[in-house]
Amino acid sequence: DADVTQTPRNRITKTGKRIMLECSQTKGHDRMYWYRQDPGLGLRLIYYSFDVKDINKGEISDGYSVSRQAQAKFSLSLESAIPNQTALYFCATTGQDNTGELFFGEGSRLTVL
Amino acid sequence: EDQVTQSPEALRLQEGESSSLNCSYTVSGLRGLFWYRQDPGKGPEFLFTLYSAGEEKEKERLKATLTKKESFLHITAPKPEDSATYLCAVQGSSNYKLTFGKGTLLTVNP
Numbered sequence: 001d002a003d004v005t006q007t008p009r010n011r012i013t014k015t016g017k018r019i020m021l022e023c024s025q026t027k028g029h030d031r032m033y034w035y036r037q038d039p040g041l042g043l044r045l046i047y048y049s050f051d052v053k054d055i056n057k058g059e060i061s062d063g064y065s066v067s068r069q070a071q072a073k074f075s076l077s078l079e080s081a082i083p084n085q086t087a088l089y090f091c092a093t094t095g096q097d098n099t100g101e102l103f104f105g106e107g108s109r110l111t112v113l
Numbered sequence: 114e115d116q117v118t119q120s121p122e123a124l125r126l127q128e129g130e131s132s133s134l135n136c137s138y139t140v141s142g143l144r145g146l147f148w149y150r151q152d153p154g155k156g157p158e159f160l161f162t163l164y165s166a167g168e169e170k171e172k173e174r175l176k177a178t179l180t181k182k183e184s185f186l187h188i189t190a191p192k193p194e195d196s197a198t199y200l201c202a203v204q205g206s207s208n209y210k211l212t213f214g215k216g217t218l219l220t221v222n223p
Contacts, residue, residue: 042215042216043157044213045210045211058210090156098162099204100147100202102149102157102159102211103159104157106156107154107155
């Protein structure tokens with residue numbers, strides 16, 4: 001089983017719809033992250049969480065929200081999806097000792113029509 | 114603001130043809146420089162961490178080196194299975210955020 005599981009893996013939706021991307025991890029780590037990857041732009045940080053009660057905005061948080069339901073679960077929501085949110089989304093986790101060594105999920109490809 | 118620039122954007126090699134990928138960076142207080150490998154349709158996979166200038170790390174056909182301004186990922190006698198996008202990232206004094214480069218797409222032809 002994968003250490004970091006993302007659902008759904010692929011989703012096509014329409015402008016204005018609410019979308020939730022879910023992430024769960026079995027590494028037992030406290031820190032979890034949501035990244036977005038676009039061709040030509042690389043990976044950009046949307047939100048990060050150091051524990052259940054600590055959630056922080058990343059560099060591109062506008063239009064997104066998150067929920068840390070438990071140590072192992074971190075969800076990303078798009079309240080009203082727009083076409084420029086079409087991208088590949090990655091969840092990642094790491095421990096406190098090696099915060100640059102991220103374990104990534106396999107990604108959720110979102111298309112907003 | 115931390116910045117990472119990777120070059121070239123794409124590199125094609127013949128099997129056995131050694132080469133290097135470059136990662137130039139600017140960061141306030143380097144805590145670490147990281148190399149990742151990403152296969153198509155997959156999430157990035159961690160390869161190496163480098164902490165200070167002069168440090169080197171090796172794994173199979175890959176060797177990563179670090180200076181105060183850049184890092185190199187040397188690939189010796191590559192095989193087709195080394196084909197992937199290689200990402201470089203830096204972590205500055207903030208202790209939470211990685212700044213990623215856009216990656217180098219490596220293709221190794223048999």
